[in-house]
Amino acid sequence: MCGLFAVYSNNTDALNSxxxxxxxxxxxxxxxxxxxxxxxxxDGNVFLGHTLLSVSTATADEARQPVITDRSVMIYNGEIYxxxxxxxxxxxxxxxxxxxxxxxxxxxGIEHLGWSFLDAVEGCWALVLYDLESxxxxxxxxxxxxxxxMYKVTGEGLTLASEAKAILTVQGQGTLNPERVxxxxxxxxxxNRETTYFQDIKNCxxxxxxxxxxxxxxxxxxxxxxxxxxxPDSPLRRKLAHAVSSMVPGHHAHAVVLSGGLDSSIIxxxxxxxxxxxxxxxxxxxxxxxxxxxxRCAEYLVEYLGGxxxxxLHIDREDxxxxxxxxxxxxxxxxxxxxxxxxxxxxKHIASLGLKVAFxxxxxxxxxxxxxxxxxxxxxxxxxxxxxxxxHFLRISNxxxxxxxxxQQEIRNIIEQNLKPRWTNxxxxxxxxxxxHLQAMISHEDKLSMASGVEVRLPFLNQALVMHALKMxxxxxxxxxxxxxxxxxxxxxxxxxxxxxxxxxxxxxxPRTAYLKVSAxxxxxxxxxxxxxxDIKHISKTAPVMEWRMNAVNAFSGTVGRDY
Numbered sequence: 201m202c203g204l205f206a207v208y209s210n211n212t213d214a215l216n217s218x219x220x221x222x223x224x225x226x227x228x229x230x231x232x233x234x235x236x237x238x239x240x241x242x243d244g245n246v247f248l249g250h251t252l253l254s255v256s257t258a259t260a261d262e263a264r265q266p267v268i269t270d271r272s273v274m275i276y277n278g279e280i281y282x283x284x285x286x287x288x289x290x291x292x293x294x295x296x297x298x299x300x301x302x303x304x305x306x307x308x309g310i311e312h313l314g315w316s317f318l319d320a321v322e323g324c325w326a327l328v329l330y331d332l333e334s335x336x337x338x339x340x341x342x343x344x345x346x347x348x349x350m351y352k353v354t355g356e357g358l359t360l361a362s363e364a365k366a367i368l369t370v371q372g373q374g375t376l377n378p379e380r381v382x383x384x385x386x387x388x389x390x391x392n393r394e395t396t397y398f399q400d401i402k403n404c405x406x407x408x409x410x411x412x413x414x415x416x417x418x419x420x421x422x423x424x425x426x427x428x429x430x431x432p433d434s435p436l437r438r439k440l441a442h443a444v445s446s447m448v449p450g451h452h453a454h455a456v457v458l459s460g461g462l463d464s465s466i467i468x469x470x471x472x473x474x475x476x477x478x479x480x481x482x483x484x485x486x487x488x489x490x491x492x493x494x495x496r497c498a499e500y501l502v503e504y505l506g507g508x509x510x511x512x513l514h515i516d517r518e519d520x521x522x523x524x525x526x527x528x529x530x531x532x533x534x535x536x537x538x539x540x541x542x543x544x545x546x547x548k549h550i551a552s553l554g555l556k557v558a559f560x561x562x563x564x565x566x567x568x569x570x571x572x573x574x575x576x577x578x579x580x581x582x583x584x585x586x587x588x589x590x591x592h593f594l595r596i597s598n599x600x601x602x603x604x605x606x607x608q609q610e611i612r613n614i615i616e617q618n619l620k621p622r623w624t625n626x627x628x629x630x631x632x633x634x635x636x637h638l639q640a641m642i643s644h645e646d647k648l649s650m651a652s653g654v655e656v657r658l659p660f661l662n663q664a665l666v667m668h669a670l671k672m673x674x675x676x677x678x679x680x681x682x683x684x685x686x687x688x689x690x691x692x693x694x695x696x697x698x699x700x701x702x703x704x705x706x707x708x709x710x711p712r713t714a715y716l717k718v719s720a721x722x723x724x725x726x727x728x729x730x731x732x733x734x735d736i737k738h739i740s741k742t743a744p745v746m747e748w749r750m751n752a753v754n755a756f757s758g759t760v761g762r763d764y
């Protein structure tokens with residue numbers, strides 16, 4: 201993955217603007233430590249900046265960005281796994297290429313075939329394209345939202361970035377968005393993911409192509425991309441194998457985050473079986489002084505497969521305390537789950553090994569029925585009317601203490617704003633999981649890994665695999681009370697039954713004593729915090745029973761330019 205930063209401004213002071221925008225690019229260096237590139241239009245209104253994590257090519261020189269043609273300029277973050285096939289098709293149309301990067305494939309395809317070219321892409325992306333003739337700016341994310349891109353519109357124009365901290369670097373201290381805070385306290389990971397914790401900074405919606413120029417006040421959606429290339433149907437086992445093997449980097453060694461659960465074990469097994477000549481490292485985290493069934497299963501699988509460099513990362517209370525605030529700053533939102541500190545440390549360890557790519561099992565739960573309690577939501581939405589659903593979340597809100605800060609009508613308004621635009625069909629659990637839970641999980645994974653310059657590849661978000669899952673019923677996915685039944689059946693005879701039949705377990709929480717020394721109001725005196733002290737003080741009064749969540753105000757303390 202890489203870092204993207206772009207500005208479409210009406211400011212005519214091109215020199216000062218370029219210097220300031222270069223700082224916005226620099227704050228994303230952790231996402232792309234290998235190379236930095238910028239473009240400024242002649243009139244000074246458009247600036248594109250890129251930080252490169254070189255993975256898809258042998259050298260950083262081959263993947264330099266921005267890519268500039270006679271028609272457009274583009275910066276891109278992502279991976280096209282069917283790059284060779286797309287190139288062959290474009291070459292057959294008479295289109296020539298100057299290099300081997302998938303970025304050039306993408307820009308040439310869009311130039312000659314339009315935005316529908318994205319429908320043929322097997323992969324993921326966040327991109328910004330400036331049309332040199334029309335002087336319009338276009339930007340987009342992949343349909344599943346694997347790559348991150350957010351924007352802010354002001355009277356001065358539009359600013360885009362992979363992370364909010366880059367926007368704040370050029371526009372100053374952010375204003376806290378209290379409705380997003382309250383929404384998360386009500387809906388957990390299912391709140392509206394278009395919003396961020398910063399007022400007026402929005403996430404681009406997955407699959408949408410936006411258009412913007414100096415005459416518009418807000419970006420306009422001009423195209424919606426589909427889930428990707430249609431291929432001949434094949435058994436689930438082969439789709440799993442392709443999803444993994446197609447993501448193995450050609451020029452760099454890689455790792456797998458091996459929890460010992462079903463999803464990561466499937467990836468490790470297929471990496472070993474399908475790519476026998478490509479060694480990889482497996483990394484498992486374990487908390488010091490606690491029983492860890494995950495570690496026992498991970499060690500069993502590694503021994504069963506043989507020939508894998510398995511590294512166990514032992515984490516204690518001091519590790520949690522030391523990195524607590526750093527992780528929250530990386531996330532740019534409250535620490536909703538204690539396990540995120542551990543995830544951050546896993547990727548930091550992978551980076552310390554000199555590796556740039558890590559495989560992870562995110563996405564399997566959302567598409568294959570991983571969390572059985574999700575189906576309680578489906579039962580609620582399918583059997584109750586709108587009023588009953590709203591009352592359900594009102595009870596949750598009051599239990600969590602929001603009534604100390606908001607009136608019942610204000611809480612009701614927030615609930616309705618989250619429910620109605622996205623979940624008109626309350627019976628569609630899959631839409632709820634894709635638009636809420638999945639977006640939260642992969643956004644967090646992106647930021648935690650990129651804080652150490654590691655690219656995460658998610659085989660369970662392969663488009664063909666996702667479409668296979670979408671065609672199956674809930675009853676097929678959870679068979680006789682066993683979650684992910686199709687995946688277990690597909691791996692029969694391929695991986696040991698002890699792992700294949702193991703039930704879903706939550707990743708163990710860090711010892712709660714690790715948080716005793718972390719105050720929710722620490723470091724408020726910092727002049728360079730994301731938010732003002734008054735903003736944080738107001739929010740910190742909310743829901744005292746959820747104090748561990750609100751410790752995340754520490755994410756907004758410290759210097760914006762802090763190294764990771």
